[in-house]
Amino acid sequence: MSDLPSPSRPVPAPTAADSAGSDASAAPAPTPAPGAAALPLVMEEPRGRRKPPRHLADLTLDERAEHVSGLGQPGFRAKQLSTHYFSRLVDDPEEMTDLPAAQRAELVAALLPPLMTPLRTMEADRGTTRKTLWKLFDGALVESVLMRYPDRATVCVSSQAGCGMACPFCATGQGGLQRNMSTAEIVEQVVASARSLDRGEVPGGPGRVSNVVFMGMGEPLANFKAVIGAVRRLTDPAPSGLGMSARGVTVSTVGLVPRINQLAEEGIPVTLALSLHAPDDELRNELVPINTRFSVAETVEAAWNYARTTKRRVSIEYAMMRGINDQAERADLLADVLLSYGDWGWVHVNLIPLNPTPGSKWTASDPRDEREFVRRLEAKGIPTTVRDTRGREIDGACGQLAATEG
Numbered sequence: 001m002s003d004l005p006s007p008s009r010p011v012p013a014p015t016a017a018d019s020a021g022s023d024a025s026a027a028p029a030p031t032p033a034p035g036a037a038a039l040p041l042v043m044e045e046p047r048g049r050r051k052p053p054r055h056l057a058d059l060t061l062d063e064r065a066e067h068v069s070g071l072g073q074p075g076f077r078a079k080q081l082s083t084h085y086f087s088r089l090v091d092d093p094e095e096m097t098d099l100p101a102a103q104r105a106e107l108v109a110a111l112l113p114p115l116m117t118p119l120r121t122m123e124a125d126r127g128t129t130r131k132t133l134w135k136l137f138d139g140a141l142v143e144s145v146l147m148r149y150p151d152r153a154t155v156c157v158s159s160q161a162g163c164g165m166a167c168p169f170c171a172t173g174q175g176g177l178q179r180n181m182s183t184a185e186i187v188e189q190v191v192a193s194a195r196s197l198d199r200g201e202v203p204g205g206p207g208r209v210s211n212v213v214f215m216g217m218g219e220p221l222a223n224f225k226a227v228i229g230a231v232r233r234l235t236d237p238a239p240s241g242l243g244m245s246a247r248g249v250t251v252s253t254v255g256l257v258p259r260i261n262q263l264a265e266e267g268i269p270v271t272l273a274l275s276l277h278a279p280d281d282e283l284r285n286e287l288v289p290i291n292t293r294f295s296v297a298e299t300v301e302a303a304w305n306y307a308r309t310t311k312r313r314v315s316i317e318y319a320m321m322r323g324i325n326d327q328a329e330r331a332d333l334l335a336d337v338l339l340s341y342g343d344w345g346w347v348h349v350n351l352i353p354l355n356p357t358p359g360s361k362w363t364a365s366d367p368r369d370e371r372e373f374v375r376r377l378e379a380k381g382i383p384t385t386v387r388d389t390r391g392r393e394i395d396g397a398c399g400q401l402a403a404t405e406g
């Protein structure tokens with residue numbers, strides 16, 4: 001993430017472009033020591049982690065009613081609780097006056113248990129970018145970021161505590177995977193931002209969340225079930241969920257091919273953002289280690305298949321790293337790889353400037369190289385934007401804040 005849109009850069013599309021940036025990390029990891037062993041890929045969460053408390057956002061409306069009935073309460077209490085959570089955005093039981101006082105505490109404890117505590121909120125861009133460090137019930141730390149623009153408000157959420165994808169340039173990846181987050185823990189990040197906007201705590205007057213991007217900590221498709229649950233809760237009509245448009249939701253991935261195909265079959269037209277970062281296997285094997293399981297060709301084909309099935313344009317995320325993946329010939333190769341699936345508007349490229357980090361192996365491209373990269377992609381007819389990252393002064397990308405608290 002970094003600062004406000006700069007006039008010289010096209011303002012990116014509303015969904016895929018807004019990110020707290022761990023996935024496409026604007027937070028470079030420290031340069032590895034010479035000879036340091038590459039981290040292993042971790043696809044499954046470590047065993048034996050305790051599960052977060054069950055929350056109504058983990059359940060469908062019918063399941064909530066069942067749960068309430070199991071407490072000996074009438075099923076309609078589930079709808080009342082859901083309205084407080086998703087529609088009224090209330091978090092104080094005292095305000096839930098339609099629930100009988102004698103049972104209120106029991107109902108709230110059963111269906112609205114606390115999931116996370118804000119440890120720190122940092123602001124940038126005159127308060128319109130707010131990054132929150134959350135402590136989960138077991139002490140795990142995750143981050144979310146609210147970015148308000150004149151025409152939209154985007155929340156970038158984490159989907160895992162840590163990440164097992166081991167991308168060497170990413171601070172989150174260096175810490176490994178602690179655990180998957182639950183559906184409700186993911187949703188709560190959005191609801192917390194929705195409350196802040198609703199209460200007028202963010203400059204610009206009361207507002208609503210219009211976009212959610214799964215680009216915080218973690219690889220969303222490695223936590224598929226909980227992420228799909230969260231997407232459903234975000235898009236279910238109130239009071240079952242938040243009632244957002246699926247078009248406002250972007251799910252990013254480094255390329256878990258079977259999961260991309262599965263997502264295409266879910267019938268929810270979210271935008272897919274594929275973090276490619278390199279157009280050739282040799283470099284991508286190094287930058288995005290999951291590429292050793294699924295090649296560039298297999299990954300791009302899955303993205304194309306997603307666009308074909310859902311009729312949603314795919315966003316190819318490409319973090320520009322000086323001297324590593326930003327050469328003119330790689331721009332040409334990237335265009336050729338994408339065009340091999342046709343030019344029917346199925347794809348656009350979103351270039352992500354890294355934070356400039358003097359002395360790090362992973363640092364920002366020279367602006368001239370970035371411009372030439374854009375020029376070459378556009379010359380071949382690939383729609384290209386440069387992400388306006390936000391919040392540099394607050395350690396823009398996911399992973400940095402959690403790493404410094406740890």
Ligand code: SF4
Pocket residue numbers: 022023024025163164165166167170171172173174216217218219254
């Ligand atoms: S997949 Fe994981 S390790 Fe790779 S950039 Fe995203 S958060 Fe970092």
